[in-house]
Amino acid sequence: MLKLLIVDDEESFRQRLANLFQRKGFQVSEAATGAEGLALARKTRFEVVLLDIVLPDRDGVEILRQLKEASPEIQVIMMTGNATVENAISSMKLGAYDYLIKPFNLDELFILVERAGELNALRRDKEILQRERDWQRKFSDLVGESAHTRQVLELVAKVAPTDLTVLITGDTGVGKEVAAKTIHWQSERHSKPFVVINCSAIQDTLLESEMFGYAKGAFTGAAQDKRGLIEVANTGTLFLDEIGDVSPDFQAKLLRFLESGEYRAVGSTHFARSDVRVIAATNRDLKKLMEEGKFREDLFYRLNVFNIHLLPLRERKEDIPLLVEYCLKKICFRIGKCAPGVRAEALAILQNYSWPGNVRELNNVIERAVILSSGAEITAEDLPSDIQRGIPPKAPENRPQSLADLERIHILAILEQTGGNKTRAAEILGISKKTLYHKLREYGLRDG
Structure with a gap:
């Protein structure tokens, strides 16, 4: 639902516009003065504002400037019964969407407001997309x-x-x-x-x-x-x-x-x-x-x-301190909860673990630790118990542990942890259900 703010000191005209747009499904707020309009705009994110140039407390062009400074994507349509070239030029320079002279056709006004709302939505979508791209670019480097x-x-x-x-x-x-x-x-x-x-x-x-x-x-x-x-x-x-x-x-x-x-x-x-x-x-x-x-x-x-x-991460453990620091920054950026660092004993535990799930597993462990942490730093107590104990389990001692052995043991451990829930197990392992079923067949564990 598009949010519309009408700022005009003429009550009957303002209410007429409000009734029109409410019938069309808009969420409408009204203000009789520039101060009231600015106060409402600070509380609510409006897509479009209909703003009279002549207001009892201040100049509408000045209100336009403050609205655009606070929210550049907001679309403001200026209204006036006493048009001057100077006001029109000033308004357009400050980024007004359009400039209307009273009286105007209400059907045309409705179309104009709809188009202004669409432009606002496009710019907001573009901003969201750019933020997402910035986030991906900032946290997409190998570390x-x-x-x-x-x-x-x-x-x-x-x-x-x-x-x-x-x-x-x-x-x-x-x-x-x-x-x-x-x-x-x-x-x-x-x-x-x-x-x-x-x-x-x-x-x-x-x-x-x-x-x-x-x-x-x-x-x-x-x-x-x-x-x-x-x-x-x-x-x-x-x-x-x-x-x-x-x-x-x-x-x-x-x-x-x-x-x-x-x-x-x-x-x-x-x-x-x-x-x-x-x-x-x-x-x-x-x-x-x-x-x-x-x-x-x-x-x-x-x-x-x-x-x-x-x-695999177990063969390049020198990367773990930098990866932990990187994960902390990424998690802080994404969920807003930050932990400035990891205590030495916790970092030692992370470096001694074999990480069968590799960097994805490390990121999940750090995210969990950040959420659980109540202090300034992540401690050993914030880490899962199996990480603290150095699990996953060891392979049989009568032969060397191969990569296939390690993967098979880890899949079994996760399936046991999830009570046989393959959907949840696949999520934890960071693979699709199709890949999980393939590996179960490969290791003769189809019914496992």
Whole structure:
């Protein structure tokens, strides 16, 4: 509901306008003086103001200036029965949306107010989007001081200015999407869209239409054309997460696009083009999948033009202090509760833990600790008990602990923790339900 403020000292005229806009569904407030109008504007965020230039206590142009200073996106329509060129010029220079001379047509006024409200909404949406982009950019950089992370940052800096296709590999939660965003922000496409498709979170039957779009009548329920995300990402970056989970049929269509830059929406007979830079990521061994006949060799080489591999956090623990500091800043920015630091004993516990969930798990632990913390710093008592004890459980002592062992043990531990709730377990693990079910089958735990 659009909020409208009417500031005019002529009561009968003001109430006539108020009744008109209330009947049209607006939320209307009234003020007879400039002071009353400013007081109301401080309490309520109005989209549009109808402001008389001649008021009993002060000049309407001065009220306009104060309104725009306090809320630049507010749209103010000036009204007067004694128009002067000087007032009109002054009002427009200060950012008035329009300038009306009494008497005016009320139907035209209604249309004008609606358009002013739409402009306000557009500017507010743009502001929200810009804040979101600023937040993403501020907290999308790879962080760390280990030799591995420094090497990754060097690779990112070298590949970002190019348009090469990049394949980012590594365990779940190591920061593959963060690496992709860092490449995007450092590229020439940084001001263009960064679009993410989580290939494992979308059913095979829907993935093609989600990526390439569909034509009206392509299937039951396709009442109109729909743009695919590949078109939404045009001139920007398309990030294909969990690319190792896609079907052979989708692999063939993706390969065609990578080779020619052309694609065809589901149900369409026409080919379209999209200028996107493709970055893909996976936590699976694509070479092994190729040997098993589950992943196309030609697609692998199209994707793996430039490979960046991210090590698990347990193999680069030198990064943990900087990551903790980074997580604290991000959480403070997002939820508004800040913890200036972490006590030495708590940091030591964090550095001694094996982090099977990698950076994602670390971020979740820090966020929980910030919420629980009652002091100036996070203490050992603010950390989960399993983190304090150094869990996850150890593998059998008669053989070395492999990555697969560690992952299997962690999945079992999370499933036990959630009472077998696979949806909740997938959320904690930071993977889709589809990926969780795949891993349960892989480890022979389908009914686990």
